[in-house]
Amino acid sequence: MTAEPLERFLDRHEQLTAPVPFPGPLVLRPAHESDLPELQRLDEEVFQEVAYPGFLLRQLYDMYAEHFLVLDDGTGRLRGYVLAATTALGRDSWILGLCVTHDRRRHGLGRELMEEVLERLRRSGIQRVRLTVEPSNRAAILLYRSLGFCPEEPDAGLRPDYFGPGMDRQVLRLHLTPGR
Numbered sequence: 001m002t003a004e005p006l007e008r009f010l011d012r013h014e015q016l017t018a019p020v021p022f023p024g025p026l027v028l029r030p031a032h033e034s035d036l037p038e039l040q041r042l043d044e045e046v047f048q049e050v051a052y053p054g055f056l057l058r059q060l061y062d063m064y065a066e067h068f069l070v071l072d073d074g075t076g077r078l079r080g081y082v083l084a085a086t087t088a089l090g091r092d093s094w095i096l097g098l099c100v101t102h103d104r105r106r107h108g109l110g111r112e113l114m115e116e117v118l119e120r121l122r123r124s125g126i127q128r129v130r131l132t133v134e135p136s137n138r139a140a141i142l143l144y145r146s147l148g149f150c151p152e153e154p155d156a157g158l159r160p161d162y163f164g165p166g167m168d169r170q171v172l173r174l175h176l177t178p179g180r
Contacts, residue, residue: 026079026104031068036061038078039070046099050163060085060096066124067093067117070101071109079104082113084121084129085177093121095131098140108141118147122176129176132162132169141170149174 031039043051052060060083061068067084074080080100086093095117100109121129131149133140149172151157151169162169 008115025074026109027072027074028116029070029072031070031081033061033101035070035078038076039081042081042099042101043097044100049095050167052097064096067120069113069117071104072111080109080113082117086121086124086126091125091127093126095129098131106141110140111147114143114147118174118176119127122178125178127176127178129174130171132159132171135168135170136154142168143170147174153156 036054039057039061040052040054043057064083064085065120068084069082069088070078071080073079081097082095084093084095085096097116098113100113118129129149130152131144133144135141152171152173153159157171157173158168159171160168162171
């Protein structure tokens with residue numbers, strides 16, 4: 001699996017180089033308020049019936065813009081995002097969303113998004129990150145495990161009916177070490 005090249009317009013302004021499998025590089029950047037309609041379209045495309053309603057995406061952006069990153073293809077379409085929420089006084093965080101469009105999967109983009117948001121969380125003093133994942137989503141579970149996430153509870157973190165009847169989730173956690 002070859003990682004897709006990304007331009008990063010974050011803190012380091014670095015460009016990653018590799019063979020380009022798509023018309024141009026994607027830009028990994030913070031979300032902007034003007035991205036909200038496109039974020040809603042993307043969320044609905046990827047998550048379908050469990051997509052965030054537009055008003056909630058708006059509020060999540062207002063609260064957590066610092067940890068809301070997108071993949072921009074330069075044509076006005078977003079190809080992925082990651083969103084992390086932090087507590088006001090604690091050292092905990094939740095990954096509230098990670099997605100990459102179907103046509104851009106299996107190119108290392110989900111990993112890039114996660115690595116960048118985890119680094120931002122680490123620099124913010126966050127010590128524990130949690131997330132939920134559908135138990136049948138093997139690709140996501142493998143990604144999270146490869147990043148160091150492990151089940152939160154001894155029973156593999158499985159939480160029956162976590163989001164409602166028949167909507168089981170696996171809860172995973174990662175302890176971040178300062179510095180790194």
